[in-house]
Amino acid sequence: MSITTSDPAAIPLSQALTQAIAKRAAFLKQAETQDTDCYRVFHGTVEGCNGLNIDRYGNAWLIQTFHQSLSDDELADVTEQLTQLADLPVIYNDRSDKNSRVLNRLPEELQSFATSEQQMQENGIQFTSKLRHEGQDPLLFLDMRVGREYVAANSADKSVLNLFSYTCGIGTAAAVGGAKRVVNVDFSSFALAAGRKNAALNQAEDVCEFIQSDAFPALRQLAGLKVGGRRNQKLPSYPKLSATQFDLVFLDPPRYAKSPFGIVDLINDYQSLFKPALLTTKSGGTIVCCNNVAKVDRNAWFDSLVRCVEKQGREVTQHTWLDCHNDFPSFDGNHPLKIVALQLS
Secondary structure, eight states: OOOSOSOTTOOOHHHHHHHHHHHTHHHHHHHHHTTOOEEEEEEHHHHTSTTEEEEEESSSEEEEESSSOOOHHHHHHHHHHHHHHSOOOEEEEEOOSTTOOOOOOOOHHHHHHHTSOEEEEETTEEEEEOSSSSSSSOSSOGGGHHHHHHHHHTOTTOEEEEESOTTTHHHHHHHHTTOSEEEEEESOHHHHHHHHHHHHHTTOTTTEEEEESOHHHHHHHHTTOOOOOSTTOOOOOOOOOOOOOEEEEEEOOOSEEEETTEEEETTTBTHHHHHHHHHTEEEEEEEEEEEOOTTSOHHHHHHHHHHHHHHTTOOEEEEEEOOOOTTSOOGGGOOSOEEEEEEEO
8 A cells, every 4th residue: 555645746755755865964974973873764744654754773774654554666665765875674564553563574584683683873872772572662762862862961970760761761871971870660671671781782780770660659659659549459569669869850651551550641641740750859950851742732731840840849940942853853843752851949
């Protein structure tokens, strides 16, 4: 099925990709000089083919479709263009089914490559890569590069709490940036295992800690609050933690998730996570907040964060917006991923 739209003004996919690569010429040159070999070359939502993303992950190209499958001819055309840019294996993950799981089988040689561990680097920091694994998403979210750069530049001699850490890219960047202690919290043992590999690749094992836990009990304990749960829910066991404050807290929750301890809802209830997270942030410290829901208004969300801080008798003394890099273009500068660093009194 063709991924191009029925709009008569729409351009062919091959032409859209050519234009996208041309727009990134300066970015791609800069990435090479900065020891970065993982980035996006086609962001379909903005660049003409909704639901199609094309990324470089180290020594491979990754094509992903989320709405419609690529036709054989389209895949062949895209593969040719990518290998002209850099002669690397091309992995196509068709995730157009409603559950977003990979549908297509690869030729045996590519399947073996896609399921094997590789490495990539971002600003010289090494990360583990596997383009097909037991999860669904790649092991590093490339649009979060600006967040990792901020943390690496602002972690020297600091304690860092990395919540919803996934494969601990933020925590690894903090360790490389000179943090004295990094605590990564995630519920997935698979993600934390990749996080341990990332720490090892950068000789950061002594700095990084890994806590497998639901975020709600971990965060509430660290904040010195009582652990509770949803009504009529039996609470499973969880690691016991002591109340602790950190110099830098990074909060990057998923859009929506439900557990016996609570509901993550970035549209209707960001505060249920933000309040305890700010309580774990030292006076004079910084909390970095992320919201990846496109329909959440940036200014309204920011105002709600400031109100929540003020209700706790504290103040936002300074704030910095972190905007995604040029390989992730957006409509009118309004990227779905919003990241703001708040310095607190």
